[in-house]
Amino acid sequence: MILINNCNSIDNGSISILPEVLNVKYAINGTGKSTVAKAIELTMKGTSLAELKPFKYRDSSDTANEPSVAGLAPGSIMLFNDEYVSQFVFKADEVLTNSFEIFVKTESFVALTDEIEQAIADIRKTFHQSSELDEIISDMEALIASFGKPTKKKGYAENSPMARGPGKGNKIQHIPSGLEGYSLYLQSDANTKWIKWQLDGHSFDQNPGHCPYCTSSTEEMKDTIMKVGEVYDANYIGHITQLTKVMERLRDYFSSPTEAKIEQVIKSPDQLEDEHYNFLLEVKDQGVILLEKLKSLKFLGFVSMKDVGKLEDMFSSMKIDISFLSHLESQKTKDITDPINVAIDGIMRKITPLKAAVGKQKSNIRQTIQRNKKEINEFLKTAGYKYEVDVDEGDASYKMRLRHVDHAAPIVSGAKHLSYGEKNAFSLVLFMYECLARNPGLIVLDDPISSFDKNKKYAVLNMLFRGDRCLKGRAVLMLTHDFEPVIDIGYTLKNKFSHPHEPFITFLRNRNGVLTEKVVASEDIKTFQVVCRENIDSAPNVLVKVIFLRRFVEIGGEKDAVYHLLSNLFHKRANPRMGAADTAPLMDAADVTDATNRIATYIPGFSYATALTEFTDETFMLAAYSAARSNYEKLQIFRIHKDGILSGDDVIDKFINEVFHIENDYIMQLDPSEFEIVPDYVIAECDRILGIV
Structure with a gap:
């Protein structure tokens, strides 16, 4: 039993959720179904319920009125509602966030991935045991990025950090004549900040000839001060400083001749010439080769080994022959590359079982994808949606995409093309697959199918609870104001939804903030005629009996003498007429007698005059x-x-005159005398009009 207190419109109440069962909670709108769903979700996630505090208590500091839920242990939960659809479904490049995790990553996938990882464990070990590998990768990336995007004429960009820093000459190492006094600042670790500080001072020079920081005279130093800004700027200093540090960290990985030349070029006081850039580009290109091999090995896994027939060639190409990378031919580099080459040789010696594991993984993934695609596409077709899904195999992942049956290309954003009902139906199915993948302790569906037509409603229910892979046998809470799924699940197709356990269906009512539930058994779901006949027999007075008899007569559609006599009684006419209008002809005595006798077969002793x-x-x-x-x-x-003299409020009058009078078209329904299907606020308006407090 779950106890809910002070959550939005619910002051207090209780509901039951049975384990491993489809729990259906049917209730009219305004009962607090979404509040129940949210309160359960927040409680199981161990999150504060503050957002559910009723407005009437929000200005109060009394802790006795804080929201609370009891009888529910923390645990895993998944909630389907509008928020789920907007946050996780129909993203720009896939139909569901993390579709790989849901549609591909099965238990078998994980087991085979572990087997493959074991086979390449020595490669992993070389990276784990050497912290320098990540550092050299990072520094090589910084060095390569410093050349910018190559142009057609040159192998570097004119606006790149290399060209705009060392390319202009190193004026940090070689401070121009007359500015030596600033060397302490220009060569400090905070030189970039200092130059910004120095240049910012010019914008405050509102008193020419005086320092904006100390107000002392600057006349004698004015030319020198201004020269700093002419020679240096923050970007230049930042580029020089950053690249100098990168080269310093990489120096041990360069061959001795290369290290000496880099030192000469980077610290040259003069602008670099073409021959200098050509040399630096050679170093960069060899760095690219080494970097790509290191990164491919660092992120080595099943995805990069999917081409089973070329595994030998792939691993052979990953070996690093440092003798052909002359600029990087140093002992420090060999200390890194030699263990990697040894590890690759070890993998090559056991390539056959590795190829078998990769091949089996590919086959399993293909079968999983085909099965999921087939199930989802069959549902979409059965439900009348002209869409299909496919799982694209990218370079590093698998993504499920959506397309229209009349168009080959994937839809970039399903949210822009699908109707509200289509999005909801499709989202529900995707939600089901995510639940199967994550296996939460409780699955909550907040009014999931009310926006669908009858065919689509059953197609969704069938997919969710009757498929080979569905939510049956799991703890599911479905909250709905739609009676049709209650009829299907609890009555007409009850045997199809009772495996492995019979659904647990209840009716929720919120009366003045008190939430209660009443079990709905299969025998409570009755035909229109049965509801009327039972109430004619059980009603405490003639008034209620004729109310249900009139409904019983209405369903036949034939407006005969019985119908007219009952209508006249409702309009309190002393002289019954054959129609609603006051000008309609009077009923003759024979018709009145015949109608009275026929009514008496349902209501013994019936008398029009007495009634x-x-x-x-x-x-x-x-x-x-x-x-x-x-x-x-x-x-x-x-x-x-x-x-007919009602409230004067068109909406309330609509409820009174039509919604619960002649517009109830359920073939099957709950007995309205036992289950409160009329909202309390409508009755409150009736009470007001009648003067009942």
Whole structure:
């Protein structure tokens, strides 16, 4: 039993959720279904319930009125609602966030991945045991990036850090004549900040000839001060400083001749010439080769080994022959590359079982993808949606994409093309697969199918709870204001939804903030005729009996003498007529007698005159209204008593005159005398009009 207190419109209440069962909670709108879903989600996630605090308590500091949920242990939960659809479904390049995790990463995939990882464990070990590998990768990336995007004429960009820093000559190492006094600042670790500080001072020079920082005279130093800004800027200093540090960290990986030349070029006081750039580009190009091999080995895994037939060639190409990278031919580099080459040789010696594991993994993935595609596409077709899904195999991942059956290319964003109902239906199916992958302790569906037509509703229910891979046998809470799934799950197709356990269906009611639930058994779901006949027999007075008899007659659609006599009684006419209009012809005595006798077969001893006397007696009508067994009966008694003189509010009048009078078209339904399908606020308006406090 779950106890909910002070959550939005729910002051207190309780519901039951059975394990390993489909729990259906049927309720009219306004009961607090979404509040129940959110309260359960926040509680199981161990998150604060503050957002659910009722507005009437939000200005109060009394902790007694804080939201709370009891009887529910923390655990894993997945909630389907509008928030799920907007956050996780129909992203720009795939239909569901992390579709790989959901549609490809099976238990078999994980087991084979572990086997493959074991086979390449020596490569992994070389990276784990050497912290320098990550450092050299990072520094090589910085060196390569410093050349920018090559142009057609040159192998570097004119606006690159290399060209705009060392390319202009190193004026940090070689400070121009007259600026030697600033060397302490220009050669410090904070030189970039200092030059910004120095240049910013010029914008405050509102008193020419005086320092903006100390207000002392600058006349004698003015030319020197201005020269600093002419020679240096923050970007130049930043480029020089950064590249000098990168080269310093990489120096041990360069051959001795290369190291000496780099030192000469980077620290040259003069602008670099073409021969200098050509030399630096040679170093960069060899760095690119080494970097690509190191990165391919660092991120080596199944995805990079999918071409089983070329594994020998792939690993052979990953070996690093440093003798052909003359600029990087140093002992420091060999200390890194030699263990890697040894590890690759070890993999080559056991390439056969590795190829078998990779091949089996590919086959399993292919089968998994085909199975998921087939199931989802069959659902989309059965539900009448002209869309299909496919799983694209990218360079580093698998992504599920959506396309229209009339167009080959994937849809970039399903959210822009699918209708609200299509998005909801598709999202529900994707949600189901995510639940199967993550296996949460509780699955909550907040009003999941009310936006669909009848065919699509059942297609979704069938997919969710009756497929080979579905949510049956799991703890599922489905909250709905739609009665059709209750009919399918609890009555007409009950045997199809009872495996392995029979669904647990209840009706939720929120009366003045108190939430209660009532079990809905299969025998509670009745045909329209049965509901009327049972209430004709069980009603406490003639007034309620004729209300249900009139409904019973209406379903036949034939407006005969019985229908007209009951209608006249509802309009309290002393002289019955054959129609609703006051000008309609009077019913003849034979028709009245025939209708009375036929009514008496349902209501023994029925007398039109006696009933008319009671219907026109205000004391009797108010007593019957107060004693009514349900809101539905109150509403019908109110309508007869007021005889068309209603609230003056079009919406309330619509409820009274039509919604719960002639528009209820359920073939199957719950007995409105036992289950409150009429909202309390409608009855509250009736009470107001009748003067009942």
